[in-house]
Amino acid sequence: MPVLMDNGAGRAAPRPAPGGTAASPRRGWWTSRRRDQLAGLLFVTPQLVGTALFVLLPLGLVVWYSLHEWNVLADTFDFVGTDNYRELVDDPKLPGVLRSTLFFSVGLVVFNLALALLLAVLLNQRLRGTVVFRTLFFSPVVVSLVAWTIVWGFLLQDNGGVNGVAGAVGLDGPNWLRGEWTALLSVIVVQVVKNVGLNMVLFLAALQGVPAELYEAARVEGASRWTQFRRITVPLISPTILLTSIITVVGALQVFAQIAVLTQGGPGTSTTVLVYYLYQQAFQFHQFGYGSTLSVLLFLIVLTLTVVQWRMRRKWVFHEQ
Structure with missing residues (x-):
């Protein structure tokens, strides 16, 4: 039994144990830190399970299928190693598909971001009716994608609504969906108008977080609107631009x-992008092995572009400098 000694401050201190060390209270295994760790693990477990089942597992299966030749009609599943990847390199249609994918992606990204930022700057003004226009530009985002596309298909026909409006002002519109460049441009416009409202809302939220005092100071210094936009607006909303x-x-x-x-x-x-070419090979021609190889290529392209954008953020994102 430990003997209490006076420690000189009016408090009793335990006498050292026979081994020469003071007796310390025993701490249980179920500490508050372990409870917090378990609670955090329980909160992220559904997300981890979902990621493993619906992202990592399908990705692994796609890589596995790309090493096989799978014909569901003949009920064959043969291991071919890297034959599908060699076929990918020798595919005569792939350069044209990648070129169409490049033109489509660049056009869509440039038009979407530029128009979304322009609309956000205009609708960030304190003017009457801006709420109506915000709703108007955002409403296509919540419309069914297939229904939206079908309606635009009728509008872009040779005798559709677009050419009808053009003819009313004396213009002869082309058959938008039958020309190589007009078809690509039409799909870009349809997609931009459908989703530009989402980026517009994100830019609006970022613009409303820019301090008004900075603009007031810039106006006092004689800065033009373009200078204010270039020197104040763009740097401060650059994280949103990255997103x-x-x-x-x-x-x-x-x-x-x-x-x-x-x-x-x-x-x-002309409009056969990589995703649609993948669909053709896998589900129209029933070459699931080669379709899986195209899926791996698409994944690598998306991963590379995302990593490049993320690594470049330190050069132009304001808060990362």
């Missing part, structure tokens, strides 16, 4: 329904 650019680039590389409904990849291969 929207990553979202838009990834979305541009995954556009499928609009092309399937409007052009079916034509005319020729």
Whole structure:
């Protein structure tokens, strides 16, 4: 039994144990830190399970299928190693598909971001009716994608609504969905108008977080509106620009329904982007092994572009400098 000694401050201190060390209270295993760790683990477990089942597992299966030749009609599943990847390198249609994917993605990203930022700057003004226009520009985002595309398909026909309006003012519009460049431009416009409202809302939220005092100080110094936009607005909303650019680039590389409904990849291969070419190989020609190889290529392209954008953020994102 420990003997209490006076420690000189009026408090009793335990006498050292026979081994020469003071007796310390025993701490249980179930500490508050362990409870916090378990609570945090329970909160993230559903997300981890979902990621493992619906992201990592399908990705691993796609890589596994790309090493096989799978014909569901003949009920064969043969290991071919890297034959599908060699076929990918020798595919004569792939350069044209990648070129169409590049033109489509660049056009979609540039038009979407530029128009969204322009609309956000205009609708950030304290003017009457801005709420109505915000709702008007955002409403296509919540419309069904297939219904939106079908309506635009009727509007862009040779005798559709677009050419009808053009004819009313004396213009002879082309058959928008039958020309190589007009078809690609039409799909870009349809997609931009559909989703520009989402980026507009993100830019609006970022613009409303810019301190008004900075603009007042710039006006006192005689800075023009363009200088204020370039020196104040763009740097302070650059994190949002990074976010929207990553979202838009990834979305541009995954556009499928609009092309399937409007052009079916034509005319020729002018609108056959990589996602639609993947669909053709896997589900129309039943080459699931080669389709999986194209999926791996698409994943690598998306991963590379995302990593490049993320690594470049330190050079132009304001808060990362």
